[in-house]
Amino acid sequence: MKCSLASASTAVAAFMLYASQAQAQTPPPPDLVNPRVEIEYVKPKNADFEAIYDRLRARKVLETLRQFLAPLKFKEGQKLVVKFDECGTTYFRYQRRGVVAVCYEFVDQIERLAPTSQVRLIQTQGRPPVKPDAALVGPVVQALIHEVAIGVFDLFEIPVWGRQDDAADRVAALVLLQFSKYDLAWNTIVGTAWFLAGSALAPPDLSDVRGVTAQRYYTTLCIAYGGNRRIFGGFVAAERPSDPSPAAGDLPNVRARGCPEEYTTVRDAFSAAVAPHLDQDLLKQVQVVQWIQFND
Amino acid sequence: MPHVTQLKRATWFRRAAAAAVLAAASVSISSMPAKAQAELRNDKIKFDYYEPRDPKLLPLYERLQRRRVLEELSQFLAPVRWPKTLRLIMKECPAGTQRPEVIYSSVERSISICYQLLAFLGSLQPQPAFATQQEVIVGGLVGAVLHESARAIFDMLNIPRLGDDGDAADQLAAFIGLQFGEDVARVMVKGSYFVWKRYDDEIAAAERQYDFSARSSVPRQRMYNTLCIAYGGSPTTFKAFVDQGDLLSSRAENCADEYRRVQHAFQKTIVPHIDAVMMAKARSTKWISPDDFR
Numbered sequence: 001m002k003c004s005l006a007s008a009s010t011a012v013a014a015f016m017l018y019a020s021q022a023q024a025q026t027p028p029p030p031d032l033v034n035p036r037v038e039i040e041y042v043k044p045k046n047a048d049f050e051a052i053y054d055r056l057r058a059r060k061v062l063e064t065l066r067q068f069l070a071p072l073k074f075k076e077g078q079k080l081v082v083k084f085d086e087c088g089t090t091y092f093r094y095q096r097r098g099v100v101a102v103c104y105e106f107v108d109q110i111e112r113l114a115p116t117s118q119v120r121l122i123q124t125q126g127r128p129p130v131k132p133d134a135a136l137v138g139p140v141v142q143a144l145i146h147e148v149a150i151g152v153f154d155l156f157e158i159p160v161w162g163r164q165d166d167a168a169d170r171v172a173a174l175v176l177l178q179f180s181k182y183d184l185a186w187n188t189i190v191g192t193a194w195f196l197a198g199s200a201l202a203p204p205d206l207s208d209v210r211g212v213t214a215q216r217y218y219t220t221l222c223i224a225y226g227g228n229r230r231i232f233g234g235f236v237a238a239e240r241p242s243d244p245s246p247a248a249g250d251l252p253n254v255r256a257r258g259c260p261e262e263y264t265t266v267r268d269a270f271s272a273a274v275a276p277h278l279d280q281d282l283l284k285q286v287q288v289v290q291w292i293q294f295n296d
Numbered sequence: 297m298p299h300v301t302q303l304k305r306a307t308w309f310r311r312a313a314a315a316a317v318l319a320a321a322s323v324s325i326s327s328m329p330a331k332a333q334a335e336l337r338n339d340k341i342k343f344d345y346y347e348p349r350d351p352k353l354l355p356l357y358e359r360l361q362r363r364r365v366l367e368e369l370s371q372f373l374a375p376v377r378w379p380k381t382l383r384l385i386m387k388e389c390p391a392g393t394q395r396p397e398v399i400y401s402s403v404e405r406s407i408s409i410c411y412q413l414l415a416f417l418g419s420l421q422p423q424p425a426f427a428t429q430q431e432v433i434v435g436g437l438v439g440a441v442l443h444e445s446a447r448a449i450f451d452m453l454n455i456p457r458l459g460d461d462g463d464a465a466d467q468l469a470a471f472i473g474l475q476f477g478e479d480v481a482r483v484m485v486k487g488s489y490f491v492w493k494r495y496d497d498e499i500a501a502a503e504r505q506y507d508f509s510a511r512s513s514v515p516r517q518r519m520y521n522t523l524c525i526a527y528g529g530s531p532t533t534f535k536a537f538v539d540q541g542d543l544l545s546s547r548a549e550n551c552a553d554e555y556r557r558v559q560h561a562f563q564k565t566i567v568p569h570i571d572a573v574m575m576a577k578a579r580s581t582k583w584i585s586p587d588d589f590r
Contacts, residue, residue, distance in 0.1 A: 093550075096553070153458075157564075158458075159456070159560060159561035159564040160458050160459060161450070161455065161456070161457040161458065161463075161464035161467065161468070161558075161559060161561050161565070161566045162457055162458060162459015162460045162461070162463040162464040162467070163458055163459050163460070163463050163513075163521070164459070164557065166459045166463060167458035167459035170458060170459065170460075171458060180484045200508075204506070204508070206506075206514065206516040206517050206544075207516075207519065207520050207546070207547050208547065209524070209547060209550060209554065211513070211517075212508060214508035214509070215508045215513075218508065218509045219460075222511075223581065251509070252509050254510075255509055255510060255511060256347050258511060262460075262511065265457055265461065266457075266458060268456065269456035269457050269458045270458070272456040273456045273457075273458065277464060
């Protein structure tokens with residue numbers, strides 16, 4: 001199958017997310033955990049979300065996240081609460097209390113858009129195809145890092161220039177890029193891109209403080225391409241030696257040219273503003289763990 | 297200065313330019329206290345007026361020099377401790393230059409204001425109930441210059457930006473515009489709003505699609521972002537934008553928070569690079585006078 005992200009994004013709901021008890025090949029040490037990060041799977045009232053609730057719990061998504069966030073250095077009395085919750089909408093706006101939430105409605109939307117079988121795109125030639133599990137796990141992981149970033153900006157009083165949600169998207173892409181060793185960066189970012197491309201068909205709300213979905217799609221890919229041109233070059237037509245004709249879902253050349261600088265800008269800002277709040281020894285431990293093993 | 301009768305005979309372009317020049321870059325030197333003029337000085341800022349090739353622009357070139365527009369902009373930017381020389385240039389720009397035609401170049405460390413921008417601003421026709429044409433000209437120019445000045449600040453002071461540069465510059469421009477009194481704030485916000493609305497109207501009229509693949513926010517988003525910072529920072533002054541539906545209430549309810557975040561970022565990242573004494577002088581200076589809108 002060869003198609004563009006945009007045209008291939010109407011896949012039906014999948015059933016395999018979180019069902020299996022996949023464990024990382026390099027599991028995180030048991031003591032690698034951040035006690036200041038509290039987690040909660042809020043039981044949904046809507047029975048439609050019970051299966052999602054069960055799958056997320058079975059896969060220990062938040063327990064893994066709490067380990068992943070071990071390097072965060074909270075001040076005395078601070079804590080970050082991360083939860084899956086039924087929100088009544090797909091998005092829960094952060095309210096400055098150290099509580100971040102990803103909504104079951106959002107996960108449901110991800111499941112509806114994920115493909116049920118592997119999809120080979122023009123952009124993925126020479127790389128792994130879009131895998132169903134990556135298209136499910138990628139956007140969930142991205143959303144968690146995005147929301148945690150917003151909570152961290154607030155709790156640590158990190159100065160954020162630019163729109164907060166856009167900054168959180170850039171930070172999420174930057175973080176995901178650090179895990180290219182096990183193809184995690186590729187799978188999570190391409191999975192996220194798949195979801196965003198599918199969601200971008202909805203009418204944009206230009207008055208919203210958040211960027212529209214299409215902008216989030218291009219920005220995520222831009223940071224990825226800017227940070228690792230070798231892996232993500234397939235998203236720029238001119239870098240596809242076998243098929244350099246433009247395709248839907250490509251990063252346009254005019255944007256792509258500036259992506260290395262966009263990547264450098266967010267990387268340097270992260271180093272200056274976020275890194276001081278990270279325990280460097282714990283960060284090294286985090287960086288060698290394979291945090292996700294995809295089921296497919 | 298030309299006589300009034302001369303102005304009346306001038307082309308629309310010259311009239312627009314004349315109006316814009318009156319308060320370009322947010323300043324009116326005639327209204328500035330002499331002491332402030334003398335002390336708002338930074339040797340790291342150089343300026344130059346390039347003579348245009350287009351003879352139609354020559355009167356504008358001459359008038360801008362007489363009005364000391366770049367001298368005044370250099371005073372406005374004087375409180376920043378620039379690590380390298382910043383050049384302010386007034387010039388004729390090549391056709392096809394991105395709009396609005398004020399450009400910060402990180403290579404040259406320069407802010408170029410194109411004569412052509414004044415022509416565009418002069419073509420704007422706001423409803424009288426919203427603003428006078430002169431207010432929109434002055435505010436549009438101030439907004440565009442502040443935006444590129446913000447880019448210069450971010451780049452030259454190496455300020456961390458986790459979000460997009462363009463959005464960040466819009467935030468900083470709006471925030472700065474709110475710090476010099478209600479008159480400056482109102483004119484800057486109205487002018488910026490009207491410029492972004494005009495660009496958005498042009499997209500709609502031409503039935504063009506928004507370019508969401510571009511790095512920058514689209515004009516309508518930039519319009520809302522600027523309004524939101526303004527309303528968040530001064531809800532009384534800008535309440536009318538919410539009442540009239542220009543800024544949706546769903547966005548407006550979070551604008552105080554958006555403003556607070558920008559204020560926090562300003563305090564933490566920009567203030568350490570500001571000369572506090574000069575900044576106090578700049579803030580106490582009356583940059584725009586009623587004469588500017590005549």
